[in-house]
Amino acid sequence: MKIASWNVNSLRVRLPQVLAWLEIQRPDVLALQETKVPDAEFPAGAFTSAGYHALCNGQKTYNGVALLSRSALSDCVTDPPNLVDSQRRIVAATVGDIRVINLYVPNGSEVGSEKYQYKLDWLEKISDFLASERDLCPQLVVLGDFNIAPEDRDVYDPEGWREQILCSTLERQAFQRLLDLKLSDAFREFEQPEGSYTWWDYRAAAFRRNRGLRIDHILVSDAMKREVQDCRVDIEPRKQERPSDHAPIYANFCRWS
């Protein structure tokens, strides 16, 4: 079973690339972020034709998440009780016996800004939600765009990014608190190439120079950690014309969908 995550930076623009990627990689589940499309305009038909069920939680212009799955999705949550927010950043659902939670964590803009505080508050609240979800279902996968590079090795220039947004100590501590919920970073369960990243700025030919950060993650509960077989970044879509600034990541689990 393959579970993937991809910040597409506008599903309208990236739909052909997403459909192509579904055909090539055949993930059982794909979590999308930054769809930037209201639910009424979500291209559900295209995904149905491709063999996927879809759940969307979108809005105009900003944010927006969705879950695609080859098998049915149930028990959808978009608004945890303690996270009242007009920004559409969460969609959770059950696939078989696995609880999948797709997150688009706020970017935070700049350390010390109002948006930065919103990000930290949001992470605090999501932590409570994840704890309650974990207690309901031991087979838990939490994935998405976390907008946090957990360690220096996840950053192409750690000194240049020291205490900058995506890398600050408070953000890294917030990420660690998620791991403290007995969740593991699936990517770090395996040997990985140095310079593995999931996001590269559009500017300054950052991708060509591999000036990236690893800010998209797949976190797994202990029950799922026992079954994870590999976790990779697929940089092929980032090489294409008009790419998202993020690459997809995926993990394979030793079970059928």
Added chain:
DNA sequence: ATGGTCGGTAACCGA
């Protein structure tokens, strides 16, 4: 080379 590029939307904001 201390800037640079996207997407959404309609002058700039967010990333």
